[in-house]
Amino acid sequence: MTTANNGNILLVEDEENLHDTLKLNLELEGYTVTSAYDGNKALKAVENEYFDLIIMDVMLPELDGISATERIRIQNIETPILILSAKNTTVDKVTGLKKGADDYLTKPFDLEELLLRVYKLIEKNKKLQDKETISDSFSFGDNQIFFNAQQATTWEGKTVELSKKETMLLKLLFENKNEVVTREKILQVVWGYNVFPATRTIDNFILNFRKYFEKDSRNPTYFHSVRGVGYKFTEV
CATH class of the missing domain: 3.40.50.2300 (Response regulator)
Incomplete structure (x- = not known):
């Protein structure tokens, strides 16, 4: 033990x-x-x-x-x-x-x-x-994420290079699809923080995901912020 x-x-x-x-x-x-x-x-x-x-x-x-x-x-x-x-x-x-x-x-x-x-x-x-683990790639809508390559192909057919932390955050959200993942859990898993800083870092990442993968970033289909709790990926 x-x-x-x-x-x-x-x-x-x-x-x-x-x-x-x-x-x-x-x-x-x-x-x-x-x-x-x-x-x-x-x-x-x-x-x-x-x-x-x-x-x-x-x-x-x-x-x-x-x-x-x-x-x-x-x-x-x-x-x-x-x-x-x-x-x-x-x-x-x-x-x-x-x-x-x-x-x-x-x-x-x-x-x-x-x-x-x-x-x-x-x-x-x-x-x-440890929710369902996902393979090397994940598709939603007309978007596809390639985790090992740290790349994505968007619904517009564009290739996007993802940072390691963007890739880790996407994977965490996908593994917990349709469930709210708390800010604390994200910071601990993706950033390795035990003590939480006052930060809008995650908000900025979610905004980037909406820009890449949503057809209307102001009315998101997939990436949602749940005020005061955390963030959620919704599989349509």
């Missing part, structure tokens, strides 16, 4: 000794760990960084873990969330899962069990992210 970086984890736990113990053990397993000690700091971290998993304690100062989980889900952030709680009643577990948690572990817990759950949640998420 241990490789260079098995994933980025946000650890939200205000009990310092437990926080330090979990952080150390997660890092020994090859994870990169970002720390937050209350619900509000957790929300700020999620807005600024990409995470493969969030470990969220329930009893937190300022904003509790269940409310923080709910707010994260309202923002359409689908990062898996593992809740840690001293409350072990069925009602508490159901509430946590209803508010958007993916798993629920009650304290005190066995460290090996926590690490196994962390591993499984991250692996499951990676499989969900």
Whole structure:
């Protein structure tokens, strides 16, 4: 299970000794760990960084873990969330899962069990992210993209040279066709950013795609921006 970086984890736990113990053990397993000690700091971290998993304690100062989980889900952030709680009643577990948690572990817990759950949640998420893979070329309308050559033939019969990042972004959008891909996911996959810059880079790429591939760039058929969420390629 241990490789260079098995994933980025946000650890939200205000009990310092437990926080330090979990952080150390997660890092020994090859994870990169970002720390937050209350619900509000957790929300700020999620807005600024990409995470493969969030470990969220329930009893937190300022904003509790269940409310923080709910707010994260309202923002359409689908990062898996593992809740840690001293409350072990069925009602508490159901509430946590209803508010958007993916798993629920009650304290005190066995460290090996926590690490196994962390591993499984991250692996499951990676499989969900790996949508259908596409071959060396992809056609839509009268456009054709050649990924290895980093070239496209447009509906007008023109040949367009594509940059590596344009090619990667097109491939990501095509693999997730008809689904919104979040800005965070694009920056993490295509640009390799963990910390997100304030940038209009993706918007500019989408504008270029419309110029190349849309018959009416102002009323796009294929490439859509979904305000406040991300971008979508629509297969007609």
